[in-house]
Amino acid sequence: MGIYDEHLDRNAANYQPLTPLSHLSRAAQIHPERIAIVHGSLRRSYREFYARSRRLASALSRRGIGRGDTVAVMLSNTPAMLEAHHGVPMAGAVLLSINTRLDAEIIAFQLDHSEAKVVVVDREFSAVMAAALEKARVSPLVVDYDDPDFPEDAPAKKGDAIGSLEWEALLAEGDPEFDWQMPGEEWDAISLNYTSGTTGNPKGVVYHHRGAALMGYANIVAAGMTGHPVYLWTLPMFHCNGWCFPWTLALQAGTHVCLRWVRPKAMYDAIADHGVTHLCGAPIVMATLVNAEESDKRDFSHIVTFNTAAAPPPQSVLAGMREAGFAVNHLYGLTETYGPAVVNAWKAEWDELDGPAQAARKARQGVRYPALEDLAVMDAETMQRVPADGETIGEVMFRGNIVMRGYLKNPEASAEAFRGGWFHSGDLGVCHEDGYIELKDRAKDIIISGGENISSIEVENALYQHPAVQTAAVVARHDEKWGEVPLAFVELKPGRKATEEELIAHCREKLARFKCPKEIRFAEVPKTSTGKIQKYVLRKMTGE
Template identity: 45%
Template sequence: METPLSPLEFARRARKLYPDREAVVDGDRRYTYRQFLDRCERASSAFQTLGVVKGDRVALISPNTHTNLETYYSIPQFGGVIVPINYRLTADDFVYLINHSGSKIVCAHPDYFDAIDSIRTQLPNVEHYIAFEGSHDGWLAYETLVEQASPDFHRTEVAETDLLSVNYTSGTTSRPKGVMITHRNAWMNSVGVLVHMHMTPSDRYLWTLPMFHANGWTFIWTVTAVGATHVCLRKVEPLAIYDHINREAVSLLCAAPTVLIGIANGPEAQRRAVRPGVRVITAGAPPAPATIERVEGELGWTITQAYGLTETSPFITICEPLPAHDELSAEQRALIKARQGVELVTSGETAVFDDQDQPVPADGTTLGEIVARGNTVMRGYYNDPEASAKALKGGWFRTGDAAVVHPDGYIEIRDRLKDVIISGGENISSIEVEGTLLRHPAIIEVAVVGMPHEKWGESPEAFVVLRSGHSLADGELKTFCRASLAHFKVPTSFHVVAELPKTATGKIQKFVLRGKRAAIATQ
């Protein structure tokens, strides 16, 4: 009597129990669950007509629209694999991700038609290009495909261990890695969220989080599981957020710290007029306690921090509130809410290990690496067995994050073992940025590190050593980087230094640059 654990089961249940409830709001478009899931089934039929079969990959490049949302159901429900791509990347990045994933079809929003058209000759395996909205020369129109498709698609048996998505993450290397997420992984994360967040059919969820981010932290399917409403938001700006919250009676949203900062510091009149009682899940980087205090104190919202990685579907801990926390001051509660928390009921085991793979004492001071094993950990990296073996060594997923365990069992990140920079919820590879800067003829050495940033949580900053006899014009390096990198990867500042701090073996000591920026003599 066993049935596969898949988030697509939530769609079957929603169609049965909530057919007339509002499922999706996207501007003027509103769909009930019956209408939304009928569109998904027609889309499944259309993709099959185009030759997509079980195991084929389909790349998605789009902001948060109803058409994008539909593909997270239509493609996997017959065994296809979605490849959500960060639309903020460059055309060259698109080439690598589409080719590495072996995507057979590319679906894109009109904002990215030109970028894709410029690289089509470099995508030999792509058979069709689908325009999520409108029409475009050389592209198939999604709406036309859905309207003309049969509602009866060929149902292929899907196992819970089958791939559901390949989600790319830069990590600490210059080449992104494709995280293989199974149906079981996504189901477990969704159910874990429901256990800890207590969602109901009356909830209205605002899409402030990009759907490409670890499948929208699986809220793609979690919202549907309880018959709640998806409220699409195409551009994340404070005024748009306030407007949607008030107009659509939003009760829940997810936000990286940069979005929280924007919400907390938007225009005062509009900020104070926004409806209270909104629940917020934040992840991606630890939010500042001051931001938490402001959002909860001024707006009357409730913030819960979760922690995880794309490789863990994504959540492995959540800062679950305890009754004892109610007795604390707002400042003390904010300090606790800034911690990463404890295991989710469904995520499996999370620990902090020392360099001997032994748990560190729960003293709040001893550093170790966060490791995890359980039902939300990825199958591995797509077409990268070496990286998979390294990440899953000894039966544990190694996060690369350094943390302590407090006496109450709550985990708190203190630093990152990796040199990844998390800016506005986006992972930035310092190696990639350094490689770009080293192509500049005036630079002989460079180190890029993450520094605290008021808006983005942290941002990349570059420390460069110039070749003898060379100089730089104001803004020269920023212009140089923008020609090759996505804008969010470009350092916010550049410091010219006489030398970089190094160990006796010549390794650059990035922790010195992070902690002692003011002490480094600049030229």
């Protein structure tokens, strides 16, 4: 024991657990009247945002919800979703944000697996939630959210109320001065996100307060969020907790501009009317902006940063975005890394390169986030780094404070993911001489469609349930709109018949619509001598 180990202990004065909840309380103290949330005609200040979050925490606490309890929400990008991201953990509970595109079977699984005590559901999704609750074993308190700014000409309609309580009534039970508690320790769980992985069985990814807090600072740096950021919610908040941006904005008392549906006119109007500085999304959102009708577009004089974290954007899209006034920031990450943990940190000297050379640089996923301790491309067997030659393929691995705690109730999967003291992404890539990584393939057969992960095995299992299907194999097919979509290769049983339309309709009965194959090709599925399907051959057969 040395001199710095004596009489220099941690105490309440010199040590507090990191949590993103402190960001909101600070913003409300310094900028109480600044607009925190814009939603339709609603304008909500930081004073109101903080008070309503405390009301929610108080109301949940009074109903017996506390540390380690799961509060599930199925909400669009609305003020209620932002309040839930703060009020739920202020009560010590864990927030589960459910993907609004899922089917009742998967939702029921998540409710049961997480042991949800409360469910908050937007009335747009009340029908599927009602079906899920009928299938689930848990019996949570169900709270309806009736969005007062739900437009009359909406592409979707409100369903019936299915809960015993409405959102505003729940908040009315709470105290706006509630003395919310810091987490007992920063390792405490703050949120739960489900990812399908490669098996089709959802795995619950657990985030902690420390990681969520550090992601706030890292997002500010990686996205260049200087001054007073105005953030447009095109990225679903249910996706990796919106890459932790619900907690990030309060660091600079930025403004959240909510957007229920991603539509070109609504995006351009928000950018022009509210001075949006940043937004995030998959390539489909960029395509929506670039290909918008001229009547939907608006002029704006400032540069808007667009953070994208799916496949690298094509050169034509990058050029279109530049012409439209957007600067594209390429990110990479996984649900297990709180969303993006790698950034293509652009270098000024690359601006002098020609178009193809710039596109090659843009295709790289990049270098680690400031909050990530280490990022490497490694040989998964030897656990040694591969040469930084841009050619030797290895598995991309992460290490640091923005890696998940683990998979809920799944110690075997957690142990495998953390084998050798690194988080194994399952993605294959190379490391260039300058240290920038570039993905080359996905070890997991995941299809990324519109920014959403689709398990090929889950789709194959649905196809196998059709009586005429003998063999099914699903791979990704390039799609101009969605980036990737599922393409199924099917062998029929001898003497049996089925059409493409019939099989797709069958899948729609088993899966969420976005997971269903967009094309089915009837062909002999290539296999090894041991009967293993050769998906690399199928990828070549897609014609791309």
